[in-house]
Amino acid sequence: MFITLEGGEGAGKTTQIVHLAGWLGERGVPCTLTREPGGTLLGRAIRAVLLNPENAGMAPLTELLLYMADRSEHIHQVITPALTAGRTVLCDRFFDATVVYQGFARGLASDWILRLHELVFADVTPDLTLLLDLPAEVGLARARRQLEKGDRPTAESRFEDEALAFHQRVREGYLQLARQAPERFRVIDAARDESRVREDIRSVVEPFWRQQPEISNE
Numbered sequence: 001m002f003i004t005l006e007g008g009e010g011a012g013k014t015t016q017i018v019h020l021a022g023w024l025g026e027r028g029v030p031c032t033l034t035r036e037p038g039g040t041l042l043g044r045a046i047r048a049v050l051l052n053p054e055n056a057g058m059a060p061l062t063e064l065l066l067y068m069a070d071r072s073e074h075i076h077q078v079i080t081p082a083l084t085a086g087r088t089v090l091c092d093r094f095f096d097a098t099v100v101y102q103g104f105a106r107g108l109a110s111d112w113i114l115r116l117h118e119l120v121f122a123d124v125t126p127d128l129t130l131l132l133d134l135p136a137e138v139g140l141a142r143a144r145r146q147l148e149k150g151d152r153p154t155a156e157s158r159f160e161d162e163a164l165a166f167h168q169r170v171r172e173g174y175l176q177l178a179r180q181a182p183e184r185f186r187v188i189d190a191a192r193d194e195s196r197v198r199e200d201i202r203s204v205v206e207p208f209w210r211q212q213p214e215i216s217n218e
Ligand code: TMP
Pocket: 009, 036, 037, 051, 067, 093, 094, 095, 097, 098, 099, 101, 102, 159, 160
């Protein structure tokens, strides 16, 4: 089973994915918890380049290709081996983020990005995508507070430095993808308390993993 978490800045994905991995683990589901960008050694070097505010002027196509390079390494080294071994992969962002950030928000053609993904990584599609949705201004304020408090390194603030309009396009882009693929997406209201969001995620995931043939539901 391949589950991805998506959402704008400050949506709480990183906290929630850790809870989800723990909860599934307690139910005997072996999980690989990973993220993009930065799920491999090479990917962490690419992440440092992509999120560094000193690279603010990076061309959108360069940005796209760096995310694709990170993903290539990640699929090859982490995702495919884990799925092949029968593990559940929980991934903090995947290709929907590319369609939304580099497409909807940055302005590259989204259909072209999707085609590129299909050409390069055709066989790797999530079974379930949890979209943690909240107003862009709320998420951005949370994310900027995390930076101020030192909970997130300022060397990774390139996207938090983008204007509110950019983050509003991110939100709209994700909601549009969710409408286009309702069988894969579940939209979760992430503006609420962390515990409420956690409960919603569990109730969405539970029937899903119970359907998986390889898992015994004693
Ligand atoms: P995060 O680790 O906090 O989610 O930060 C990663 C940043 O990278 C976030 O601002 C979204 C952005 N991003 C893209 O622009 N395109 C992508 O394909 C991915 C995976 C992330």
